[in-house]
Amino acid sequence: MKDIVMEKEQKKLFEKFNDLSLGRRDITKHSSKDLPKYNYPVNNLVSAFHPSKMEVVVTKIVEENENTKSFWLKREDSEYLPPFKAGSYITLEVHTNGRIYKRPYTISSDTNSLKEYRITIQEEKNGIVSHYMCHECKENDKLTIYGPFGHFHYSLIRDSSDIICLAGGSGITGVRSMIVDLLRTKKVSSIELIYGTKTVNDILWKPEFDELAKKNKNFKVTYLLSEEKREDYPYGFINEDLLRNLNPEGKTFFVSGPVAMYQALNDVFVKMDIPNKFIRHEEFRESLETEDVETYELTIHQKGNVTVIPCKSNQTLVQSMEEGRFSAPVHCTVGICGYCRSKLISGTVKTDTSALRKKDVDLKYIHPCVTYPLSDIEIELP
């Protein structure tokens, strides 16, 4: 390559610089000597939307029915809780039995009232946290929460403007928040809610839904009972006939409820040839039913420390950590959020890798919150 001959003037200019730092020193000579600014409005918004954790106080407890209570939570260190999209959940941290437990609960309150969040908890059989909340937790108690998190939301761009919500039992909580939000903001043309419970007494917020249906011509609610026959209520579970009657083509389903409901509906959706795009559902995982319970050793490496605790074949590794008084990093508990993602160093497990990144599956990463041990296990936590 032959030289590019520069014009005399340009050459002079270069010689004047005399160094290749192009006058960098001169340019900064007169600038401010203050410490540099690093926090911009966007950085401040990060703290408003995503605080690492929040201390809250229970301001009010409402008994919704005999086994369900709502809890109103107010932030202690700030007037407002983070804005959230309807359908989001928080992770609630509870200290009981000398142990620490974390569980996700969907926010059931309105997106436009951020002084308090409401979570609604149904007592579950053998549920440690739901039992604690429904029986031990009192007004003015202090709790820690994380979030809000989740992807079970309505999207104007992705979803149809006609939506069908299928809610079962306490799965109504996030759906309630979503319906109120969508009716208020007028983002959709129509909402059809099918809300299944065991009995009439299990229906949450019936007066509110009835009132909303009365005020909004584009909102319709049907209550479906599975364990009580009543003249004015349809009986049974959500099935193919019922869905076909809703003219589902081109409408988006929002599904939230117990595991059995997802499984049954999944088969129906496949049979009806409804594309994935039109089915949004709350995340869930089946729990493992097993007769024989084996106990193994779980070795945990974290930041240079090694902890060994027992783990049981019928419990997830996160549950074993809770039992073993090891503070587990966990938010969603259903293998989605990635917060507990760990490297499996040794041992065999039964796990679900469907939400892991492909390279992480190759390199034997797991989500301990959905992993059951089949031998002694050694993992490295983040």
Next chain:
Amino acid sequence: MEKFDCIVIGAGNGGLVAALTLQKKGKNVLILEKGLAPGGVATSFRRGRFEFDASLHELCGYGELGNKGEIDALFERLGIESKVEMMHAKEAFHVVDKLTKDEYSMPVGVDNFIEKMEEYVPGSRDSMTTFFGLCEDIQDALSYLHSEKGAIDEKDLYQKYPNFVQLAPYKVNAVLEKIKMPKKAIEILSTYWVYLGSPIDDLSFVHYASMVYSYVLYGPAIPTYTSHELSRVLENEFKNAGGTIYYLSEVEKIDVEDGEVTGVQTKDTSYATSHVIANLSPKVVYGKMISKENVPIENCQLENERILGARGVSIYLGLNASCEEIGFHHYTYFLSNNLNSKVEYKKMQEVFHGNVVGVVPNIVNKKASPEGTCILNLTSLIFGDAFDKLVNKENYFDVKEQLADFLIRSFEETTGISIREYIEEIEIATPLTFARYTGHPSGVIYGYMAKGYDNLLPRTFSEEEETRIKGLRFCGGFGARLSGFSSTYLNGEDVAMKTLGE
């Protein structure tokens, strides 16, 4: 207190390469990362049945067998070349001028590129040939420059690489005009300017030429399993070499005594070290991580002068039909309102401007998403603090959705390809999202603007002089080689070698 030879703050591209380089040289290195995964923005995330790359469009400088590029050569030195699976695009880029609706598809390979340009712009051949000749000279000079460990002898450099030294002070447009490149050819050739985040009258010719050359010579490359694959492999190699990495460990303070680094502190732990490599913005480091009395005034002055680079909005779309069904034919679509970078840059100071880069990984990588689906990533850069001024707690979710809607519409209108009906998954990242995961001021993703005094060469030549706290160096997108995947990987190694030299 745990003691390390070197502590790297942040497991971004630069941090990972710096840490791995030092660890392989027998040093005992600790990486402290505030997040949960390696790579910084070089990561991926899952939504439904899709895995989206958070940031990588294409890697430049990654050669193929028998044609070694700078990045695969680096990966070979690091021992990870055989552990990553890379794929190459056959087309360098496809640009659509929104104004005239003209489209230009530029191929990979220097000769092909020159021929194609001659087709689009008759009479451009000579200047294009000169351009690529200069590129070669520059590439050689840069390799020499970065392999020198100590201060650089400018006379020696001038002797060896006269073209390089003569061109060093000039901007892209000045040189291209000088070699009499036709205006249209300049516009097409400068398409990549958005990847460097400065218009061509601000951008150093040397830097731009070296990047374009890498793309055209080797073709843009992507990893099979997203940039997370690269980050995970780097992290794994570092751990296998005996390195230590702690996640969820945000460094709050760098201890400095008598002008020398003595350690770092997280919220609950102190570590001793005499060397820190910071893979983050010097604005943050000098602004809050070092006690005021230990911050050199000259560094404050420099930081107060430097201008933050581009912020970005990225829309990740999982589509439930194949490329053929939808009608995607190109890997990278550059959609410009105006091919003149100066005019376009001005417009991009607004949030809603419609300059979009669309990437369809499935065109290059069949494994990018499940069969019968594909991914489209739309990215739009914002210069300045318009996004900071626009958003608040009340409107943020709505602004996000409006932006996604606007960018999808821009893409559809410009390319004539309709995508909306296929959207199965959508995620939207804004400067707020990037600020959340990186901690960068204003959520900037392109480091600092490559303004005259803050281009590649001034940064490189001033690095030693500006290292005023002994043992504290910077790597990554705010570092000497500027931002971008290839730059930050290479810069990580440079900084490690300089640290080793101490």
